[in-house]
Amino acid sequence: MRVALIQMTASDDPGANLVSTLKDVRTAASEGAGLVLTPEVTNCVSASRARQQNVLQRQDDDATLAALRDLAAELGVWLNIGSLALKTDDPDGRFANRSFLIAPDGRIAAWYDKIHMFDVVISDTESYRESAGYRPGDRAVLARTDIGAIGLTVCYDMRFPSLYRQLSQAGAQILLAPSAFSPVTGAAHWEGLLRARAIECGAYVLAAAQCGSHPATEGKARRTWGHSLAVSPWGEVLYDGGDAPGIGYVDVDLAQVDDARGKVPSLQHDRDFGPPT
Numbered sequence: 001m002r003v004a005l006i007q008m009t010a011s012d013d014p015g016a017n018l019v020s021t022l023k024d025v026r027t028a029a030s031e032g033a034g035l036v037l038t039p040e041v042t043n044c045v046s047a048s049r050a051r052q053q054n055v056l057q058r059q060d061d062d063a064t065l066a067a068l069r070d071l072a073a074e075l076g077v078w079l080n081i082g083s084l085a086l087k088t089d090d091p092d093g094r095f096a097n098r099s100f101l102i103a104p105d106g107r108i109a110a111w112y113d114k115i116h117m118f119d120v121v122i123s124d125t126e127s128y129r130e131s132a133g134y135r136p137g138d139r140a141v142l143a144r145t146d147i148g149a150i151g152l153t154v155c156y157d158m159r160f161p162s163l164y165r166q167l168s169q170a171g172a173q174i175l176l177a178p179s180a181f182s183p184v185t186g187a188a189h190w191e192g193l194l195r196a197r198a199i200e201c202g203a204y205v206l207a208a209a210q211c212g213s214h215p216a217t218e219g220k221a222r223r224t225w226g227h228s229l230a231v232s233p234w235g236e237v238l239y240d241g242g243d244a245p246g247i248g249y250v251d252v253d254l255a256q257v258d259d260a261r262g263k264v265p266s267l268q269h270d271r272d273f274g275p276p277t
Helices: 014-030 049-055 063-075 155-159 161-169 183-201 255-263
Strands: 002-007 035-037 078-086 096-102 108-113 119-121 127-129 141-145 148-152 174-176 204-207 211-213 223-225 229-231 237-240 246-251
Touching: 002 014, 002 204, 014 035, 014 063, 014 246, 063 078, 063 096, 096 148, 108 141, 108 148, 148 161, 155 161, 155 183, 161 174, 161 183, 174 183, 183 204, 183 223, 183 229, 183 237, 237 246
Parallel strands: 002 035, 035 078, 148 174, 174 204
Antiparallel strands: 002 246, 078 096, 096 108, 119 127, 141 148, 204 229, 211 223, 229 237
């Protein structure tokens, strides 16, 4: 199966982002991709809560989701919308950071709310508190499809190996990690984390990413690392998207999952142990 990883520099204008996303998905399908991946917050990259309140929609009203569902059905491809920032009915007004797996008939085959929130202090001038604007999910999601068993995760989740291990022990062969990664942590940790998750799980890890400096109508412009990555079940980097928008392609062979897990069956070797003393 051919997989396309779309790397983009989304702005805080969902309408403009949708135009470029539709174009990229069409291009990917025309190049033979059966599974197309977009990054985290495909519809809107913004550090301004006020801007998000003005432009984001609830799931049932979201134009990006509706248009991409229609396009997946038109093209007959599987599509992972890495995530969409969506309004919710939560009393505290926080958004959802929600990933969607769209089937070739346009239906939502699975959806997943990012569990782990990016609440970090990178430096004196760079900090994030994702939980202030987004509410975390509380369930792992594995989609069993005719192209393989696919585990859904988003960005910061990759720092929590137990999530990936549980998905893999439940049968995941492909682990998706769409991202909008910080340039500082990206340079230090991005490849190492993704390769580690692939090696530990004996699974493909596919991470479509945001990149560059994101145009902002309101608030501070964000920068993201890029370097969309595809890693084999043996830990080999199959594709690195660099730091510019574009589309990368890899061929996924699920027999390689069986081969890696047969050589090192560590998913079967868990042991109970007591806490540190």
